[in-house]
Amino acid sequence: MTRWLKRIAQFLLLALLALGAAFGVWVFHTLPMVDGALKVAGLSQRVQINRDADDVVHIQAQSSRDAAFALGFAHAQDRSWQLEFNRRLMHGELSEILGEVTLPTDKLMRTLGLMQAAQRQYDNLPAEVRDQLQAYSDGINSFHANRPQGLPPEFALMRTEPGGTSGKPWQPIDSVAWSFVMALDLGGNWGNEFARLTAARTLSTEQLWQLYPPYPGEKPASGVDLAQLYRSLGVYKSAGGLKTSLSLPVVGEPGFNEGRGSNNWVVAGSHTTSGKPLLANDPHLALSAPAIWYYTHLQAPDLNVIGASLPGLPFVVLGRNEHVAWGFTNTGPDVQDLYLEQIDPADPTRYKTPTGWQAFETRQETIAVKGQPSVTQVVRSTRHGPVISDAQASHGEVLDLSRFVLALRWTALDADNRTLASGFKVPKAKNVPELIAAYADNQSPTQNIVMADREGRIAYKAAGRVPLRRANNDIRGVAPSPGWDARYDWDGWIPYAEMPQDDGKKGWVATANQRITAPGYAHFLGQDWTAPHRYDRIEQVLSAKPRHSFADMQALQNDALSLSTLTLLPALKATLSQHPLAAQALKTLDGFDGRMSANLPAPLLVSVWADELTRGLIEPQLGADTFKAQYGKRNFRVFLENVMRQPNSPWCAPKTCAEQSTAALDRALDRIAVLQGNTPADWRWGREHVALSTHRPFGQVPFLREMFNVKEPSDGDPFTVNVGQYWPGEKYMPFANRHAASMRAVYDLSDLEQSQFIYQTGQSGLVWSANYRDMKDSWARGQYRDLRLSPKVVAHQLTLTP
Secondary structure (H helix, E strand, O other), rough: OOHHHHHHHHHHHHHHHHHHHHHHOOOOOOHHOOEEEEOOOOOOOOOOOOOOOOOOOOEEEEOHHHHHHOOOOOOOHHHHHHHHHHHHHHHHHOOHHHHHHHHHHHHHHHHOOHHHHHHHHHHHHHHHHHHHHHHHHHHHHHHHOOOOOOOOOOHHHOOOOOOOHOOOOOOOHHHHHHHHHHHHHOOOOOOHHHHHHHHOOOOOOOHHHHHHHOOOOOOOOOOOOOOHHHHHHHOOOOOOOOOOOOOOOOOOOOOOOOOOEEEEEOOOOHHEEOOOEEEEEEEEEEOOOOOOOEEEEEEEEOOOEEEEEEOOOOOOEEEEEEEEEEEEEOOOOOEEEEEEEEEEEOOEEEEEEEOOEOOOOOEEEEEOOOOOEEEEEEEOOOOOEEEHOOOOOOHHHHHHOOEEEOOOEEEEHHOOOHHHHHHHHHHHOOHHHHHHHHHHHOOOOOOEEEEEEEOOOOOEEEEOOEEEEOOOOOOOOOOOOOOOOHHOOOOEOOHHHOOEEOOOOOOEEEEEEOOOOOOOOOOOOOOOOOHHHHHHHHHHHHHOOOOOOOHHHHHHHHHOOOHHHHHHHHHHHHHOOOOHHHHHHOOOOOOOOOOOOOOHHHHHHHHHHHHHHHHHHHHHHHHHHHHHHOOOOOHHHHHHHHHHHOOOOHHHOOHHHHHHHHHHHHHHHHHHHHHHHHOOOOOOHHHHHHEEEEOOOHHHHHOOOHOEEEEOOOOOOOOOOEHHHOOOOOOOOOEOEEEEEEEEEEOOOOOOHEEEEEOOOOOOOOOOOOOOOOOOHHHHHOOOEOOOOOOOOEEEEEEEEE
């Protein structure tokens, strides 16, 4: 018996070794070929793809077209699953591999008509732009036609191939559509409009503006009694309430711009130690694994640019060339309006317009669903745009859809959108005036662009298409407007020359998604600006001394002082509590200066207390379901700061605000004790505030998420320059840092070869690659890598030949 047991054990060991060896061979064959030579169809001349010691991909080509082709090839090498997932997202084909859980997302993408709009825009682009898009697409498809490596494991686990049932991994219109998805993530406020519509059902208009306050120092953009307007129109369902979250799988909450921000600033040579400008940029986007960015250097006879590209687009989006550097933040103007469209009670196929009843435009979409029959969807459109209430279940829980629907007007979907044309012009600019001219074609999303050149010029320009609203438009896009009233229609566009601009006379220009219009500005851009905490802190630091160094720029990007925390701290310190942990916990605030450091207990206490206080003040007013649906991606921090400045605020009733604070502190202490124990001195913010770079789709799957997600304790909160946006309504890791600096870059115009960058994961999208997560520690510690046109060390060399 013992002999047989030994034989069985030996057999099992050999089987495990064989499986391990087979797995090792498979893993090896999925790694990209980065050295040697390959013949590929589609090139006109030889291209060199080198990788430096900092893992920046350098592409040397004999033409811009071959450079675009090679970038597509490199993107497919390193990010083929990311490209496939994003292609399915914009086509509305996620449910084919993920099942009914992503059906709401697919329905919205089909309703928006991204691919139809992409085709219209592609047809209107200049021929040379279409040629570049085709070359990029050819590069991706050439890689897959004769790929020298296996596919990443996601394809096997999802049982799919690049291109899915279409068999086409990438098409030129996919690049156009991907620009829409980026605009959807950055440039919308329809979610804010719907949130106001929802809240107006239970709140007065005065309470509405207290809960969603205008920018500090501004009055509400609309003087209309919105609550009365919607009740008088009869838009609400007679019973029920909002139960479905406003967030959708994969895309989060569309048309919502809180937390979607960035920082950038440029300092003139008169205020730097080198005498030449310094420029810094850190775009804040949802943290993902792999990262949203891919760092590359594109070189051709008419091109020499290095920086961050987006897999899906064939150019460098953010970066520098030999002459200039530039950086983005999201401007956040109101480029989306929701319209209440009234349905004809005698004929539900028609809706009301200023000139009478008009038929909805319709088309039919069929969505494949894994493991279930396909779903047929009828998409309706009005003169304003797609009827999105047909695709979002939450709308039907609030509106009486037998009488009213919601249609979306959005600049990004217009057929004459030439945003991609500007993307090809920018990398060839040789000075600041040429950069400003190159961005004239940028339409969506509208961006705050800071720029500098080697001659010492600096500038800021807001670039994008923003609608003009009529003088008698009294709602001004802050909430859904009656679609049958022509005064709410858009009335043209703000001319590019009249968009905000600054030549940096004061010595620097900084943006952090704050209001960027000065008093007296001629046009209304919107009111859903980000609260000014980050901008105010940047201005504090830049004003603190006469000259700044390169290292100062990096230190500011990693600054974790929270002005919001400093505003709330006196109220927390004054809170009385009989909780057994209260005295020890409040002692952790002694000497705390508002810096949200991962290794401190005080930031954790402040954050959980603020969360509990927000819940205690707002949920009774909105109702549990509506509050839960909205709080997922809203922190209501400015509201909370305003309330806690008023000891007797009616939002605290029937208790006093001091009593509400005590109750919130007691609940917070109970929560933290469960998370980190009963010794407050040992609590640490970083254990809960983990930078969570989420994989799609495995980031939500137990076991797999531990393998595919990238985690790292991080400083900051939603209001620090080193931003750490968390969504306290999340069930899984509610204080995780989910939206932060997706990359950081600093450019020195005295010597552009000294420029540096970092982002939070790594270049590779292959989970077992050494470059999948190798930047995360440096990112969290505030360290950087070199960004050089001429790298000191070339680690890998691959030659592509026709």
